[in-house]
Amino acid sequence: MNNCPKPIQRQAGIMLLEALIAILVFSLGILSLVALQAISIKLTGDAKHRTDATLLANRLIGQMWVSGGNLASLKTDFETGGGAYNAWLADVSGTEGLPGVVAASSGVTSTLPTVTVDDTAGATAGQVVITLFWRTPEMPPAEPGHRHIVVSQVVRNP
Template identity: 75%
Template sequence: MERNAAPIPGSQAGVMLLEALIAILVFSLGILSLVALQATTVQLTSDAKYRTDATLLANRLIGQMWTSSAMQASTPAARATALKNAFETGGAAYTTWLADVSGKEGLPGVVAASSGVVSTRPTVTVDDTVGATLGQVVITLRWRTPEMPLNAPGHQHVVVSQISR
């Protein structure tokens, strides 16, 4: 005895096709979400690398300050003044360090101000006034990632340290 399959009622025609299209839509949204998540992950990883590089460059400068001849001065005030003269923005040691910051292994987009361009050059200040902050060093590093516009201030990392003996 052979049974014939019952015909599909007219109200059910095309339901399977509709279910398949909905499944493809849900799957596509999931894949697009994963791609967006991957792009965000790459961007956050790059940002973390730049922050780490900024910290290392600031720590390198602090290490240079500790080992510099300025630390041989006889009084704390004289040491702070010698550090200020050598390492503060514009000093000879600062200029050498600036080449590391803006060089091949440094931070991206470190440039001086020009027409329509916001400066991202790092700044270094050394407090040489007598008091609790004598020898306090403030290093401010700035950088601009390649996708940022030139008139944007960029990212910033500030390191504060006390250089004294």
């Protein structure tokens, strides 16, 4: 005579099904953590590049303040193509600078930084606008990439 009640026989294998569902939920949780870690690493890299761009722009503004020149000499030396600009550009595009800083070429958008100095009289005299660009390796070459703009006023008291 069979002593097993019928309801227990109908539940045969339910423990295996519960174990498989628990493994599925656990696996999804682990995959979510791995994806979160990858996003965290990418955002950390982006924050580093933004910080580097800010420091490079502040370095150029500091050089402008200690140059001792008037607005016309600031425009000549520090605006895009000037002597001090070219020395600063070596820092921006060097190994310690921003990634993907290149001049325009066939199919590639320029990511060279731009510097403008307003030497006209008035409220905006001495206003300096520094725009830095960078492109991470996964970005397509035709895309301009990331941009950081710093606006400052470099004016000496008379």
